Amino acid sequence: MPLRFDNQFADKFPELGHAQSIQPDGKGRLRWVNDALWKALSGGDSAPGALVDWVSGNKDWPGTKPIAQKYAGHQFGHFNPYLGDGRGLLVGQVQAPDALYDLHVKGAGPTPYSRGGDGRAVLRSSIRELLASEAFYALGIPTTRALALVSTEGQIQRETVEPGAMLVRVARTHIRFGHFEHCLYRNLEDSAKRLWQYSIESIWPGAANKSVSEQFRHVVEATAEMIAKWQAYGFVHGVMNTDNMSLAGETFDYGPYAFFDEYKPNHIFNHTDHAGRYGFMQQPGVGLWNLKRLAHALGGFTDDQSVNDVLEGYEPVLRETFLNVMKQRLGLTDVSNNDTCWSLISGWLMLLETYQLDYNLSYRALSAILEGNWQSLSGNLGEIAQRINENGQSWLNDYTEAIANKPDTETMKRVNPLVILRTHHAQYVIEQAEQGSDEALNEYISALMTPFEEKHKNTRWVVPPESGQPPAELSCSS
Known part of the structure; x- marks a missing residue:
């Protein structure tokens, strides 16, 4: 139909x-x-x-x-x-x-x-x-x-x-956070009330009869979960203005975004973000700041204290979501001591940053190390595995002790992509499309839609940019 x-x-x-x-x-x-x-x-x-x-x-x-x-x-x-x-x-x-x-x-x-x-x-x-x-x-x-x-x-x-x-x-x-900011600015309180209730009924119908503060909790938690997953997969949005924040907690308005190649958490990809407001490490805090702007816009028809209490739940949800995703990515799902997990996650990220390792391929290389077959890897994966093995022995020893020498590599392979969206591959696809050919576009989309599959291992879409190449600087121009 x-x-x-x-x-x-x-x-x-x-x-x-x-x-x-x-x-x-x-x-x-x-x-x-x-x-x-x-x-x-x-x-x-x-x-x-x-x-x-x-x-x-x-x-x-x-x-x-x-x-x-x-x-x-x-x-x-x-x-x-x-x-x-x-x-x-x-x-x-x-x-x-x-x-x-x-x-x-x-x-x-x-x-x-x-x-x-x-x-x-x-x-x-x-x-x-x-x-x-x-x-x-x-x-x-x-x-x-x-x-x-x-x-x-x-x-x-x-x-x-x-x-x-x-x-x-x-x-x-x-419907964006900015819709309610517009209503507040124009004193459209009735429109704001109706728009809020309509939004909740559309996105979370089960919350339709709850208080506004309880409805707001859904927005807070959805936003926290979204940003936690950005952090776990090394994604930088680049322009987290409140008009680019979806009420449904969906990643919205892709502009000067990037996934990390080498893990450089302090790099600013948006060349107009001179102060680094929307850098990778700032994203969790900006998410909360944006939610506070939304809470202020809802102030005409809700209790400020109740909404502020809901905002207190943002960081715990973000931390829990990030921890759960990272435990899967690192094969720590059977490790019940969260303090141990946080310590291993911190050590892993420090290892990646210190040796400027490729952020997402390093997880695939780690699973090969744990399975004992990393020396059979070729190309970039083999090189990354070798560098982890050479430079990360102290971390690997702590890790092996924590998992009782029983790595969950099957889970790791299900959540750690071989193919990640990379700026240089996107640029190649764009150049081909501008010349009239859609072959690269269709090929790359197909790979991105099946990012965990081993069949991509020897394709161009797995290859990161040359080591030492400076990260791209991106523009809001569109």
Whole structure:
């Protein structure tokens, strides 16, 4: 059956947006479609041939009711009331067999919230978001999803002239912390109350009849769990403004992001983040700061003390989630003494940082060391295993004692990817796509969707950048 649209946000909250259609930018070309996701949303059907014309705006998308959402937000710690969907539209909401999902088209043309921008997205940034969202999904990190990528005939002026694109994003919600900041700024208390209750009913229906503070607990815990998983997999978001924080705790608005190659926790990837506000080590604290801004915005219809009490639960959830993921990654699931686990985790991270080892491949190398077959490894994995074995004997001795010489390498292989999203591979894919070829794009997405499988061991997608190469500096330009 076709997608069943139920456009609740546009119907219930017209005052929080601007209704308009996708504005075409020439003929569209379908570059990639997530057929498995389309089938999940539709109940089994494949994506229709008309999708490219719907996404590019050259034909009306049946059942949709596009709206550009208005919100505010704190950007690098400073409040900005003039934000909103400047180039994207919530085109509609789909009632899937399991839940209601948002469909959002990025690059859909200028809106009243474009602030002088052209309302377009470039192919480069669209591919980066596509790769990130599907890589995250495969790793089990809460995320928005990519449904389809369409390139356009438009030539978009950024630092240089770049080819244009439109990306269809799927999310549980596009309601951001910044929606409530906008309502507070504009004294829209009734809208804020209704939007909050609507959000809870949509995302956590079981909490619909609870107090606002108990409902808020779901947002706090979802945010903590999301950021804990970022930390465990070595991910830097790069621009954690409150308008980039999803109420559902899904990783949102992929911009100047990166996964670590060599573990350098103090490196700042976003070259505009001069103070390092959104660096890797700051992410947990920024998450709490952002939640406090949301709590303040909810203050008109909740008890401040109750909400502050809920915020106290943020750090314990973050620490517990991080610990549990790291115990799996390091094969410590049978070690009951958490103090021992924390000590081993700290020692492991210090080892990686001191010897500048590749963050994610080191876990795969460790499992080979524990199985006693690391000397048969070739290439980068073999080199990493050798360096761990040479430089980490003290840590390995403590580790072996803690696990009673019974490593859980099967769990380790299920959670430690061979293929991780790397900036230099993404750039190669982008360059190929800009020349008209989608072969590398399809190949890399396929690998990122199955990141734990041994079949990738000898492919280009496992290879990190050359040792000693400085980490990439990334831009918010998109």
